[in-house]
Amino acid sequence: MPDQLTRDLSRDSTERSTPGSAPDRDAEGPATRVLSMQQALNEALADTLEADPRALVLGEDVGLLGGVFRITDGLQQRFGAQRVFDTPLAESGILGLSIGLAMAGFHPLPEVQFDGFAYPAVNQIICQLGRMNYRSRGAFPMPVTLRVPSFGGIRAPEHHGESLEAMFVHVPGLKVVSPADPQQAYHLLRKAAGMPDPVIFMEPKARYWQKGEVTADPGSLDGARIARPGKHLTLIAWGAMVARCLQVAELAAEDGISVEVLDLRWLKPIDAAALAESVSRTRRAVVVHEGPRTAGLGAEVAALVTEQCFGTLRAPVERITGFDVPYPSGDLEDEYIPNIDRILFGIQRVLEYRRG
Amino acid sequence: MALTLDAGTAPDAGELRELFRLMVAVRHLDVSAIAWQRQGLIPGYAPELGQEAAQVGSAFALDLATDFAFPTYREMGVARTMGVDMAGYMASHKATWHGGLYDPEASRLAPIQAVVGGSVLHAVGWAHGQTLDGLPGVALSYFGDGASSQGDVHEAMNFAAVMKAPVVFFIQNNGWAISLPTEAQVAGGSVAARAAGYGISSIRVDGNDVAAVVGATRAALAHCRAGHGPAVVEAMTYRRGPHSTSDDPGRYRSLASERADAGTDPVDLLRERLLADGLADAAFIDAAWADARAEEETLRTAVAGLGSRPGAEMFDFVFSEPTDTLRGQSAAWRKESEHA
Numbered sequence: 001m002p003d004q005l006t007r008d009l010s011r012d013s014t015e016r017s018t019p020g021s022a023p024d025r026d027a028e029g030p031a032t033r034v035l036s037m038q039q040a041l042n043e044a045l046a047d048t049l050e051a052d053p054r055a056l057v058l059g060e061d062v063g064l065l066g067g068v069f070r071i072t073d074g075l076q077q078r079f080g081a082q083r084v085f086d087t088p089l090a091e092s093g094i095l096g097l098s099i100g101l102a103m104a105g106f107h108p109l110p111e112v113q114f115d116g117f118a119y120p121a122v123n124q125i126i127c128q129l130g131r132m133n134y135r136s137r138g139a140f141p142m143p144v145t146l147r148v149p150s151f152g153g154i155r156a157p158e159h160h161g162e163s164l165e166a167m168f169v170h171v172p173g174l175k176v177v178s179p180a181d182p183q184q185a186y187h188l189l190r191k192a193a194g195m196p197d198p199v200i201f202m203e204p205k206a207r208y209w210q211k212g213e214v215t216a217d218p219g220s221l222d223g224a225r226i227a228r229p230g231k232h233l234t235l236i237a238w239g240a241m242v243a244r245c246l247q248v249a250e251l252a253a254e255d256g257i258s259v260e261v262l263d264l265r266w267l268k269p270i271d272a273a274a275l276a277e278s279v280s281r282t283r284r285a286v287v288v289h290e291g292p293r294t295a296g297l298g299a300e301v302a303a304l305v306t307e308q309c310f311g312t313l314r315a316p317v318e319r320i321t322g323f324d325v326p327y328p329s330g331d332l333e334d335e336y337i338p339n340i341d342r343i344l345f346g347i348q349r350v351l352e353y354r355r356g
Numbered sequence: 357m358a359l360t361l362d363a364g365t366a367p368d369a370g371e372l373r374e375l376f377r378l379m380v381a382v383r384h385l386d387v388s389a390i391a392w393q394r395q396g397l398i399p400g401y402a403p404e405l406g407q408e409a410a411q412v413g414s415a416f417a418l419d420l421a422t423d424f425a426f427p428t429y430r431e432m433g434v435a436r437t438m439g440v441d442m443a444g445y446m447a448s449h450k451a452t453w454h455g456g457l458y459d460p461e462a463s464r465l466a467p468i469q470a471v472v473g474g475s476v477l478h479a480v481g482w483a484h485g486q487t488l489d490g491l492p493g494v495a496l497s498y499f500g501d502g503a504s505s506q507g508d509v510h511e512a513m514n515f516a517a518v519m520k521a522p523v524v525f526f527i528q529n530n531g532w533a534i535s536l537p538t539e540a541q542v543a544g545g546s547v548a549a550r551a552a553g554y555g556i557s558s559i560r561v562d563g564n565d566v567a568a569v570v571g572a573t574r575a576a577l578a579h580c581r582a583g584h585g586p587a588v589v590e591a592m593t594y595r596r597g598p599h600s601t602s603d604d605p606g607r608y609r610s611l612a613s614e615r616a617d618a619g620t621d622p623v624d625l626l627r628e629r630l631l632a633d634g635l636a637d638a639a640f641i642d643a644a645w646a647d648a649r650a651e652e653e654t655l656r657t658a659v660a661g662l663g664s665r666p667g668a669e670m671f672d673f674v675f676s677e678p679t680d681t682l683r684g685q686s687a688a689w690r691k692e693s694e695h696a
Contacts, residue, residue: 101482133675
């Protein structure tokens with residue numbers, strides 16, 4: 001490791017100012033805390049910068065402003081403008097720069113400000129980020145974690161509510177993950193930042209301000225996790241839809257229906273074994289996502305479930321998704337995103353399904 | 357305000373002789389590679405005929421202990437000058453492996469880049485990494501007049517200027533982007549002129565004059581190394597051959613126009629200078645060509661001997677940490693294709 005950066009790091013560390021507001025602490029002490037997802041992500045970035053002297057945070061307005069969602073709040077003050085820096089307003093530039101920095105041995109954590117702004121960078125993401133390790137036969141691994149505030153739900157302008165997971169998952173060489181709550185957000189970001197491969201980190205922006213417990217020991221961070229165990233049906237979701245599915249499961253329980261909620265977490269590699277394990281027990285599956293239906297990730301989930309559980313499935317896998325339309329204006333957003341009623345209807349169709 | 361670079365140290369007599377030997381080796385290999393394609397040894401090739409001075413001269417100026425070059429798919433002369441394993445380089449044209457089989461890290465030459473303008477931003481990022489690490493390295497980014505139309509090139513120049521990144525944007529303006537001439541490609545007629553808009557120092561040189569190219573590139577590298585930020589070198593040259601072995605220039609330009617527009621052949625130009633200045637004699641010239649032919653014969657054997665990579669390698673470099681999904685696909689492929 002070059003000496004200069006080490007010196008910069010140690011110097012910057014002595015000048016730190018505590019970013020953000022002090023987190024709430026619960027009765028269990030410092031190991032378990034209640035944080036918003038914004039705070040959890042902010043801490044994950046800070047802890048990454050602290051632990052990894054090669055880590056860099058870059059993007060539009062991530063410096064003094066702390067990012068439009070304040071995910072990088074206070075990081076530049078704490079770690080200095082060499083390690084946390086604003087870039088000009090060009091997403092292809094941000095990704096191309098990150099690739100070059102990775103070739104120079106850094107671990108960049110770029111941010112694109114909103115999901116829809118990843119589109120101008122797709123050439124760099126698909127043709128370069130996803131392929132540099134392959135093209136160079138391992139000479140240039142790409143330890144780049146691209147943070148993308150993702151999905152809808154905040155009444156934002158056009159191109160600020162897109163679900164890009166199906167596109168990213170289809171690209172060879174990328175890994176894709178989306179946290180559902182502050183606990184997952186903190187630990188999955190720490191894990192992604194430590195990985196040698198490029199990771200698209202899709203942050204559910206509608207959940208940024210929701211609080212939850214963050215513990216020191218998150219358990220396994222690989223693959224999917226059962227967010228709520230159940231017996232009659234598996235509800236599969238990721239990102240912001242996990243919380244909605246947990247609400248649905250609560251409502252279904254009132255009618256005596258035991259719904260298991262599987263938080264997929266890693267969209268690539270997708271946890272086929274966890275899908276098989278859950279659905280082989282419940283024998284019914286409903287997958288929920290915000291993105292358009294056709295060739296959405298739900299289709300991959302349905303295929304994996306069907307391939308693995310064909311003999312035990314009691315009904316075709318149901319998909320509750322967005323529609324094949326451009327993401328609509330805020331007024332129609334609640335009609336587009338799968339809501340509780342639509343998910344419950346889907347559950348009902350699966351439970352009532354009869355062969356022939 | 358943009359500074360205008362003055363040409364740096366011109367090559368001395370010994371360097372001019374070495375440059376000639378390099379240019380002859382590159383010329384002979386380039387012409388041979390087209391023959392290789394016609395003979396079926398390689399499926400395709402992007403010739404750089406006429407760009408020997410631009411490629412050899414610019415790469416010659418690099419300090420391989422510190423600097424790093426980012427090529428396109430038409431930089432055989434750069435690779436040869438940098439001492440890259442040429443069988444590994446030609447492996448890309450043999451369809452053995454897209455990025456080539458040479459070691460890009462040890463060679464200081466990034467993998468061959470097929471997206472026009474795709475690697476220009478990488479050069480800026482790598483260069484900024486040198487700044488962060490306090491290292492003296494300069495990135496040399498190769499692209500052409502066609503690539504200058506790409507948005508990534510604008511983003512790269514703007515980023516580099518804002519960040520004062522030590523990167524030389526080396527444009528080989530060879531007059532043609534496949535079938536489109538520069539006047540239909542480059543508004544304003546000069547990529548170097550655009551540098552002023554970014555506040556980047558620039559220089560435009562006769563890309564057929566290897567001494568001028570070496571001097572300009574040295575000046576640009578020194579400018580970057582001194583902490584003055586990026587520099588632009590536009591080498592004016594001419595693509596004497598087709599865009600690729602699949603191209604048919606007769607559909608968009610005539611032989612008469614090629615002869616009229618190509619300017620002085622860069623190899624002839626240097627040979628005449630060496631002879632006129634008494635820096636070389638006919639025996640030296642002949643020896644250069646004889647060595648080039650011998651080198652090509654050796655290389656041809658090596659390229660012919662390049663077997664296909666094992667199919668399992670399709671899966672090997674996708675990730676540093678392969679996924680279970682990919683392992684499963686690899687195992688299935690092996691079972692069905694290799695009966696493993």
